[in-house]
Amino acid sequence: MLDLPSGKNGVSTYAMLINGAWADIGGRASIEVENPADQSVIATIPEGTPDDAHRALEAAATAQPPWEAMPAIERGRLVSRLADAVSSNRERLARIVVAEQGKPLNQAEGEIGAAETFLRYAAENARRIEGDILPSDNKDEEIWIKRRPYGVVAGLTAWNYPAALAARKLGPALVAGNTFVLLSHEFTPLSGLELARLAQQAGIPDGVFNVVTGRGPVVGRTLVESPLTDLVTMTGSTRAGREIYQSGAERLKVLRLELGGKAPFIVMEDADIDAAVSAAAQARYTNCGQICTCSERIYLHQDIADEFTEKFITVSKELSIGDPLGNPDIGAKISGSEVEKVKALVDEGVKSGAQILLEGGPLTEGDYSRGYWYAPTVLTVNENSSPLMQKEIFGPVVPIMRVTSFEQAIERANDTDFGLSAYVFTKNIKRLMEVSRKLNFGEIYFNRSNGEQVQGFHTGWGQSGLGGEDGKYGFDGYLRKQTTYVSWA
Template sequence: MVDQREVFIDGEWLTPSGVDQIEVENPANEQVIATIPDCDAATAQTALTAAKKAQSDWAGLPAIERARVVHALSALVLENAESLAVSLVAEQGKPISQARGEVQAAANFLTYAAENARRIEGDIMPSDNPDEEIMIRRVPRGVIVGLTAWNYPLALAARKLGPALVSGNSFVLMSHEITPLAGLNLAALAQQAGIPAGVFNVITGRGAVAGRALVESPLSDMVTMTGSTRAGREIFRSAADQLKVLSLELGGKAPFIVMEDADLDKAVEAAVIARFTNCGQVCTCNERMYLHQDIADLFMRKFLDRVLSLRIGDPMSDPDLGPKVSSVEIDKIEELIAAAISAGAEPILQGGRLRDGEFSKGHWMSPSVLELHGNDNPIIRSEVFGPVVPFLRVASFEDAVQKANDSDYGLSAYLFTQDIRRMMRVSRELNFAEIYFNRANGEQVQGYHAGWNQSGIGGEDGKYGFDGYLKKQTMYVNWS
């Protein structure tokens, strides 16, 4: 068992005194693989103080120098890719090939951020006064707090850290207590890359204590968080007194619409990937399928055949489905399935918790498929975040769009059709920030990943995400 018991503050590995420990569990076998500090508010404040002290000198470096260090960190991530991937499997449970993909994504986020160093641009405009010009600069926000979810702990940390550092901010990271090792591993590599003391700090603990302290402290200037809508609301409330800048990427309930003219084989494969990758623990997952009535039967025959072929097993053997991240998460899903069936859902494929044989230890769950007969079923309203997918038959394109929009969420959506007119209509009529046409999910670093409605505020990636880590300063320069 690895015994971590340390956090990374002001360039040093420290053991906080007087705090409890949290056990980190391998979800495939329930073995404790590490213990980490359950940091208190005082430790959070220490990390913020270090970040505040370091930020000004860091911001004073040329952006290209800051980028050089972030490039070095990206290179170290790739050099240590296999050990990072194995660590991800151990704490999160995703299949090893998907863990390797997450490591590559983390490196990509860092590299893209570094490439933006020469793209921090402002404006110069004429004044109404003689001998005067107006200059608008983009400057760092200050101290950034990053709070990350347990489903992609390394990639989400890198996604936030890269643009924050390149734009001249300092950073305090707190990964979710279920999967804290990715952030600590990233800190060790950052130390090797030469990131100055205090510029990047990592603490561990629970959101209700250390997380709240980070958010509420006047030392933090911005909070960027990926997690549940419930947690996002709590952060919103905690940040209100300080009028803090927030970027919140929250829950999703992605509709997966398949029209009668779709390439069904392509749609089926995308539906499986978009539902069952990472055991369905992806915010952009296929959460509910709306199938045109003319192709619904054929689609479902193909879909069920494909789902039944999925292999569940030891994530190091690279199956299609690894374990769920925790027993508590399975409990939530089982409650949703029971409520859906009570409300009239028909189990087409009845899966659930696995407990026997090779699955006697760990948090295993086989896929479930439910046919619904109305859009008011409770499983349509709540994010499942697991290997369960409900579907409804729809009579028309308009019917599908209306049902898809009947949701509190607005993160991602899918449309499979060959009709460009439908694609263009969906871009106007579907109330989701990210739409995938004729493909599975998976955003790219140069895009923009954001949510509308209860799926969040702000966003990540690309030039728009990078700009979120900067604020604008206006100068009136008079030389008369």
């Protein structure tokens, strides 16, 4: 049982949270939220309008000055209480993530654990809002540089990690003294709404955290373009990021954009092959390959290419696919359109010369007759210009290419518009130092699989985004500097 808000015919009905009040659907249009594992409708949400977005922003703008005036440690305590509430509701929240997103239950439990960690780390930063006092060139004068919140933050989150992404942005924004308006993707809005319900229980004041629902081109555009919005933080596709960049240009909006990736996975001849195979499988197949840091293309030194490929295909064949509540290795894809996008990219790659080594593809029969399923697919590619090596796949598809040297691997890895994450497996410490200087990616995993940590800095280069999340640098992104010249002459 999900224990969702009651509704008609077993379908739960959700409302938006604006200024502490839940605005229900009433007579307005609604959006159905679908379970991607069986295509059942699990909930309905209001199809928000520009007016809804504007009212939420007005509430946030009104609530921001007293929220900023509150001692930072008090803001941190409230965010910590929200983390406590997330922890107390972990199982229920995880099952909601499973129902709306389709990932296996154990992975959803990990996501809720990450959401709690993001909030706790943010709360710890309450005593770390630091400034500077500098000597002046003038007598009896000092220069004070302090950090202040931007004001109203609009957060737009993707569907692949709906709970964790919301918490990742909300926690530091609130502790820094900003107020927040959240728009989760219409595929997965329930986690954000449940987080808002818990925020109310934790005592976060009305208007400080608001949640609107609806579609990005309507509600999201209003949040980005409104003069009331001071900062926009968004996780999503590079295409959506470009649109937000353009929409925010008129008012020179401050943007934090975490966008797509095309992570290379380099394995050299001296690597621990078994460890590399295990890491590559995890980095590709977790959440059905729907992670921006997923391994998107593998480069193998020719001396170990056969061994790695054979072992990787064996691991890929053994992965279980099915009911997310049964904790399979791979759950459902988010939607039918996403299945078709992945299939179309594989077909395009084959036409350009790729050869299929393990043919998975869409599953549509028997236990898979309902829902959206895609089995692991492994291909060999000879040209780095192949669409499989250049376009983000975002699914359980693995293109493999051989290289003759470390230098060639680096060159081909950098041959991309993206710059989020990269992986390297080698025991050569000299190569580690070269990787840190030559690979043009904001995040590098050396001899390990993916999974960033909260005290690090998750940032993309190139077409993978602007700004970043996590750690002291991510927290600092929710603060701006103010300089005051203080004279007592």
